[in-house]
Amino acid sequence: MNKVEYETEGVIFNIQRYSLHDGPGIRTIPFFKGCPLSCKWCSNPESQRHSPELLFKKNDCIRCGKCIDACPQQALSTTNAWFINRDRCIQCGKCTEICPTRALEMKGKRMSVTAVMRELEKEENLYRRSGGGITLSGGEPLAQPEFARELLKACKAKGWHTAIETSGFTTKAVIDEVFPYVDLALTDIKAIDPEIHERNTGVNNRVILENLLRISFLTKVVVRIPVIPGVNDNSQE
Structure with a gap:
């Protein structure tokens, strides 16, 4: 071998x-x-996408806004509805670390x-x-x-x-x-x-x-x- x-x-x-x-x-x-x-x-x-990706579980979100403050790329927004700007997100995972209900999860x-x-x-x-x-x-x-x-x-x-x-x-x-x-x-x-x-x-x-x-x-x-x-x-x- x-x-x-x-x-x-x-x-x-x-x-x-x-x-x-x-x-x-x-x-x-x-x-x-x-x-x-x-x-x-x-x-x-x-599992379908090849790269790590940020997932959002809407029912677990309490809209505390901590993830928005933690994001260095300003990729998160709740202006109208909760939104991830995939073009800005660099999958750093900082939002998942701060989320108190684990509504945000990094897969991969x-x-x-x-x-x-x-x-x-x-x-x-x-x-x-x-x-x-x-x-x-x-x-x-x-x-x-x-x-x-x-x-x-x-x-x-x-x-x-x-x-x-x-x-x-x-x-x-x-x-x-x-x-x-x-x-x-x-x-x-x-x-x-x-x-x-x-x-x-x-x-x-x-x-x-x-x-x-x-x-x-x-x-x-x-x-x-x-x-x-x-x-x-x-x-x-």
């Missing part, structure tokens, strides 16, 4: 611990930010492989006892291929089982680069009909189906199909 580039950075929006449904054993899941698909039923819509953080590994190592004993490991999810981990590859290499260097949840929408070069370090691929197939797929996800599925075959030659694959009423819950699909 090639040397791990531990300083490689990517954007992570959550690290979930003690997962039991995303691969064997007890697992920790780093969630990668950014996804090339725009599924209408997306369970993590905050740039982290190095070293920083992520530091978090993953906290449950290392559980991986070994349960036959678990690490599952990369998102978003779409393959949308950050260099970061995904180096993180997987670091996990393999520790002897951990590795898995990845993916739509498979990527290039053949990325598959060949990443999957030598993957023990299990959990691939989501949203729909077989290309028109239905594109209408509901924003992309054609030809590449996805081709890549599914390619991945199957490189590692173990489990195909998962989210059953969406009115979309793919019929005999044709």
